[in-house]
Amino acid sequence: GLSRDWPGRRRRRAGRPREISAGAAPGPGGLQAPARAPMGTSLLPDQLVLLLEHLLEQKSLTARTLHSLEKTYHLPQQDAEVRHRWCELIVKHKYTKAYKDVERFLQEDQVGKCVHKQHGLRTCGHVISLPSSMCLCAPQAMGVYLYGELMLGEDVRQQQVARRCFELTKEQMDRSSAEVVAEMLL
Numbered sequence: 001g002l003s004r005d006w007p008g009r010r011r012r013r014a015g016r017p018r019e020i021s022a023g024a025a026p027g028p029g030g031l032q033a034p035a036r037a038p039m040g041t042s043l044l045p046d047q048l049v050l051l052l053e054h055l056l057e058q059k060s061l062t063a064r065t066l067h068s069l070e071k072t073y074h075l076p077q078q079d080a081e082v083r084h085r086w087c088e089l090i091v092k093h094k095y096t097k098a099y100k101d102v103e104r105f106l107q108e109d110q111v112g113k114c115v116h117k118q119h120g121l122r123t124c125g126h127v128i129s130l131p132s133s134m135c136l137c138a139p140q141a142m143g144v145y146l147y148g149e150l151m152l153g154e155d156v157r158q159q160q161v162a163r164r165c166f167e168l169t170k171e172q173m174d175r176s177s178a179e180v181v182a183e184m185l186l
Contacts, residue, residue: 045079045081045082048073048075048085049082049085052085052088052089053085055069056088056092060093063093063097066093066095069089070086075101076098076104080142083109084109084142086101087101087146088149090102091149092153094153094155096157102165103161103164105143105146106143106147106161106165106166106169107165107169109142109143144177144180147165147184150162151184151185162185163185166181166185
C-alpha cells in the first residue's frame, strides 16, 4: 500500500522479499534493483512477449485494439523479441497501418548472436523447416519466419512487403537464409 507519510512512495510489505534480477553486478548489501520496463510501460519485455503470444492465439483483434497496444506499450521501440511478436500480430490481423513496423523489422534486424536452428521455427501453429546445419542470427531467424508468415497468408499486399524487403536486404543476409527466403517468395 501507499504510505501516508510519503505520498507517491510504496512501502515494502513486511515479510515480502525484495526483487532481485540477474545480469548486473549486485548493489550494496548484495542486492540489485529489479529490471525496469522501458518507455514507462508497466510490463517488462518478457511479460510483453507473453501478452503478445496470448494475443496471437486470439482469432481476431480489431484495428482499434492493435492501435491501442502499439501506443500503450510502445511496441515498435521494444527489443527484437517483442517487435517480432508485434509483427506477427500485424501480419495475422492484416493491420496495414503498421506494415512499416514489419518492413523495419525485416530490414534492420539482420544482425545478432548466431544460434543453430535444428528443428525449424515454430510460432502461431506454423512450422517453417530449415536445413539442420543452418546457422542463423537470432533476429535473422525471426525474420525468416516472418517472411514465411507474410507469404502464407496469400495477401497480395503482404507478399509485396516481403518481396520489397527481401530485395533490399538479400545481400546482407547469409547465403543459406537468403536461399530459404527466396524459395518462399517463389
